Amino acid sequence: MKLFVDRCDSCQSKIYLKNVAITRTDLRRQIGFENFHLRCGTCQNEHIYSIYRVFAESEKTSTATGAVVGGLLGLLGGPVGLLIGGGLGAAIGGADDTEEQRRVDNFNESW
Numbered sequence: 032m033k034l035f036v037d038r039c040d041s042c043q044s045k046i047y048l049k050n051v052a053i054t055r056t057d058l059r060r061q062i063g064f065e066n067f068h069l070r071c072g073t074c075q076n077e078h079i080y081s082i083y084r085v086f087a088e089s090e091k092t093s094t095a096t097g098a099v100v101g102g103l104l105g106l107l108g109g110p111v112g113l114l115i116g117g118g119l120g121a122a123i124g125g126a127d128d129t130e131e132q133r134r135v136d137n138f139n140e141s142w
């Protein structure tokens with residue numbers, strides 16, 4: 032899960048935060064204030080943002096990774112094994128994605 036400010040006041044780019052927080056309350060506790068300075072990595076302009084402009088997004092990599100890993104395992108078992116292995120890997124990766132999405136929703140719905 033990655034946190035970002037939506038969006039830069041100058042160039043409208045997303046600005047990703049280095050902070051790792053479960054909720055906005057957690058983020059506020061880390062920063063100590065509701066507003067914070069942040070420099071945009073794209074245009075280098077610094078502005079003050081509210082934590083309410085911070086959102087979370089998932090890093091959707093696990094389904095694809097799971098399918099690849101499963102597919103590789105499946106290669107050992109021939110074409111049928113490939114299908115089973117790929118499906119199994121995607122299912123494992125997909126479970127991770129669901130968990131990731133739950134954490135993203137948890138952050139975005141927090142105050």
Ligand SMILES: [Zn+2]
Binds near residue numbers: 040072074075076
């Ligand atoms: Zn910018």
